[in-house]
Amino acid sequence: MEPTITAYEYSDITQQVNTLVSAYLSVNDKRMRRVVRDTTIERISAYLPADNPIAEEFLSRLQPDRLTREAAAKLLPTLEPLVVPFPSLSQKQLSKLFRKVKKLKQPEWADLDLHELTYLGWNDGGNQKKYLVAPYHDRLIGIQGDMGPKTVKGVCAICQTIGNVSLFVSTTKRSGLGTFTRNGNYICRDSAQCNRQLTDPQPLADFIETVHAKR
Template sequence: MKQTITTYQYNFITQQVNDLTSAYLSVNDLQVRLAIRAKVLEQVTPLLPSDEPNTQLFLTGLETDRLSRKSAAQLLELLVPMVEPFPLLSAKQLSKLFRKVKKLKQPEWYGLKRYELTYLGWNDGGNQKKYLVAPYEDRLIGIQGELAPETVKGVCAICQTIGNVALFLSTTKSSGLGTYTKKGNYICRDSNQCNRQLTDPQALADFLTIVQPQRKNRK
């Protein structure tokens, strides 16, 4: 089965299906339910490969008059083999992305649903650090930064969703005389939750543009 769905597309489809399930459970008017279902089908169908049998099974499953959360989860499982997951990186590959970190805390790959990950993020609470590995300009880059211990309610700069966020700051360049410039924004403390809410990668790209270290101009 070809992997033709991006992780953020899968997350968008998941959100649409969850919204449809909520409507099925809370809306009594049949015509309203049909209108909501039609809207969901209109949004998700173009994202799915038409030549895959699981696509038709998935779309047919949505056309029931009532959809339980259990049934919705089973339908979404049909799409997982078509999702291009975040790559499984070795400890050596991760170390190369964070060359200046002497003792890099490795992420816990066990239990991660890589088909939900547009980027990889993990916390080092002991050092108040957060590490991000994300696609940027057709390559994977590693960003490390300070993660404030305080958690507040706010909008995440990456997933654009209101949740539990903390201030992330990275050193972007030296301004001379031993001083440095730090830039950042508030992002979800829980990167896995952030990924599940991430349906548009543009905000992630904008965030990475701000926080990645600036390269020295080459002559």
Template sequence: MEPTITAYEFSYINQQVTHLVNTYKSVNDPHIRDIVLAETLENLTPLLPNDEPITKAFLQGVKIDFLSRVQAADLIETLIPLVIPFPKLSPKQLEKLFKKVKKLKHPEWGSLKLHELTYLGWNDGGNQKKYLVAPYQDRLIGIQGEFSPQTVKGLCAICHTIGNVSLFMSTTKTSGLGTYTKNGNYICRDSAQCNRQLTDPLPLTDFLTTVRPKK
């Protein structure tokens, strides 16, 4: 079985199923429920491999008369084998992406759900830094930046969701004359939560274009 679903598609599927569950809990009109179910199936079916037994069982599970939150969570879990996980990088691979960082704080791999990660992000609170590893132009790149300790309610530049965000700033260009340019934006403080909310990779690409070092 070859995984075919991206992490951001998995997040989208999760959000669609959650919306369906919320509809069942808040709407009594069976006609409206049927419409939302039909829309959900229409949105999800193209993302799922049609020759997989897991897909057939998942869609049948979604179609039951009243889908509870617990049942939905169990259904979503069945799709995990079909999701392309974020690669688990070795210490050497990580350090190669952050060559200028002398003492790189590594992510806690044991706490990460790789099937939920479109990008990898972790905080170094002691140094007020944040590190990102993300796909950019068909390769993984590493970005380090200053991460403000102040958290505000705002729009994340990566997942485009309102939540707890902090200002991320990276050095994007140096002139060689002792001056440098910094660029950044507000992003989710919790990268795991950000990934769960990320359903479109384009804002992530735009953010990386802004904050990556320029030659």
């Protein structure tokens, strides 16, 4: 069976499971724990393909009372065969997305879980740059910008979560007269963590619309 779950849906499933575990740890009333469990299973079921043995096994393992964090951590990766992974791009493919960058720093592919990526982002600390590869109108585009050295607590424009964010500033061309506009947004410094927190693709789409270079 072809994978059908998106990375942001997988992130939402992960958060739902973690919330369930937290409820098990904090709620003593067995009836209330059952209500939280049943609600969680209902929400997760909406993402999963019907009559799929992997999905059915996953849901069945959510049934026992008092699911532990260790058990949840082992359970979540079993869904990965159903998750659409982010493409593993070659150096040539990445270079085509960033034609104006002469020495493009490559992302650390070995450190990335492609099943968790709705977009690809990595930092070039030496040049204070950040590079993003994201879906835009059914294709992948490359976005580059300056990443401020200062990290603050704030809301990320992409994942809409409070965390360690830095100012990302991109340059966009707005007219044929050679005029340029600088656009700044605070986003997570750690893009892998940002992806794990991203459960709604619309803020990412809005961010891309704002910062990608207009031609």
